[in-house]
Amino acid sequence: TIPVALEGRDVVAMARTGSGKTACFLIPLFEKLKARNAKSGARALILSPTRELAVQTQKFIKEIGKFTGLKAAVILGGDSMDNQFSVIHGNPDILVATPGRFLHLCVEMDLSLKNIQMVIFDEADRLFEMGWGEQIHEITNRLPDNRQTLLFSATLPKVLVEFSKAGLSDPTLIRLDVESKLPEQLHLTFITCRKEEKLAVLLCLLKYVIKQEQQ
Numbered sequence: 001t002i003p004v005a006l007e008g009r010d011v012v013a014m015a016r017t018g019s020g021k022t023a024c025f026l027i028p029l030f031e032k033l034k035a036r037n038a039k040s041g042a043r044a045l046i047l048s049p050t051r052e053l054a055v056q057t058q059k060f061i062k063e064i065g066k067f068t069g070l071k072a073a074v075i076l077g078g079d080s081m082d083n084q085f086s087v088i089h090g091n092p093d094i095l096v097a098t099p100g101r102f103l104h105l106c107v108e109m110d111l112s113l114k115n116i117q118m119v120i121f122d123e124a125d126r127l128f129e130m131g132w133g134e135q136i137h138e139i140t141n142r143l144p145d146n147r148q149t150l151l152f153s154a155t156l157p158k159v160l161v162e163f164s165k166a167g168l169s170d171p172t173l174i175r176l177d178v179e180s181k182l183p184e185q186l187h188l189t190f191i192t193c194r195k196e197e198k199l200a201v202l203l204c205l206l207k208y209v210i211k212q213e214q215q
Contacts, residue, residue, distance in 0.1 A: 001150075001174050002027055010149045010171040012164050014156060021152045022060050025120045032118055032148070033093055036069040041112070044094045045119045045143075047102070047136065049126035051076050054096045057122065061094060070094060077101040085109065099127065099135040106142060113142045124153040124160055133159065140167050 001013050001021075005028035015021040029044050037043065048054040058074045065072075073087045075097035084105060095102070105111060119140075121127060127136060149168045153160060164171055193201045 001025075004172050004174065005148075005150055006031060008032075008148055010151075010168040011174060012151045012153070012156070012168065012171045013174045014154065015152050016154050021122075022057060023064065025122075025150050025152065026060060026064050028150070029094070029118055029120070030065050030068050030070065033068075033070055036071055036093060038071075038091050040115045041091050042088075042093065042095045043115050043117045045102075045113070045116050045139075046094065046096045046122060047099055047120070047127065047139070048096060048122045049098070049130050049132065051078070051098060053122060054098055058096050061096070072096060075102050075105060081105075081108070099132040099139060103135045103139055106139065113139075114144055116143050116147050118148045118150070119143055121149070121151040121153075124151045124163075125155045125157060128157070128159050128163070133163075136163070137167075 001011060001024040005011055005025065013021065013024065015024070025046075033043055046054075046057055048057060054074050054076055058072060061070075061072045070093045071090070072094040073090070073092035073096070075084055075087070075095060077098055077100050079101075081104075084101070088105065088109060088111065106113070121136070127133075149171070151160075151164060151168065151171070191201060191205075
C-alpha cells in the first residue's frame with residue numbers, strides 16, 4: 001500500500017482491524033505534507049466511523065508523526081462547537097473527523113476544503129453501514145478534484161464499489177485481508193539468554209551458526 005500511495009495514486013485497500021493499516025496511510029500522508037504549514041489550512045482529511053477510532057487515529061498521528069511538526073485536530077460529534085470552531089481557526093494540517101459533525105462544521109463555517117491534498121476513508125464499510133453515506137457524498141463534493149484518496153475497508157459491499165468508481169480516480173485495489181503463509185523453509189527458534197548477553201549471542205549466531213548466504 002505504501003509504495004502505491006507514495007506514487008500519488010488512489011487506493012482501495014481491503015484490510016482488517018489490527019492489520020497495521022493506520023501506518024499504511026499515515027506514512028504516505030506525512031511524506032505528502034512534509035512539514036507544518038500554518039497559513040494554508042487543513043491539507044489532509046481522515047474520516048472515521050466512530051469517535052473511538054478517530055481518537056485512536058489522532059493518538060497514532062502524535063506518536064508516529066511527532067518529529068514532523070505537523071499539527072492534527074480531531075472533530076467529533078458531542079464536543080463543543082465553539083471549541084471546534086477555534087480548532088479549525090488554528091489551521092491544523094490534518095483533520096480527523098466523524099462525518100456528521102464535520103459536515104455540520106463545513107456548513108456552519110462555510111469551510112473551504114480547496115487545500116485538501118489527501119482524504120482517507122478509514123473503515124469505509126462501517127462508514128456506510130452506520131448511515132453516513134449521504135454526508136460522505138456531500139463532503140466528497142466539497143473536495144478538490146485533484147486530491148488523492150485512500151479508502152480502507154474490511155469488506156467491499158456494492159455501495160462501496162459504486163462510491164469508489166465515482167469518488168476515486170482509477171484506484172489500485174490492494175488486498176491486505178488475505179492470510180499470508182510463511183515459507184516452509186522458515187524456522188522459528190527461541191534462544192534464552194541474559195539481557196547483557198544478547199549482543200554477544202547475536203554476533204555468535206551470525207559468525208558461527210547461520211550461514212552467510214542465509215543472512
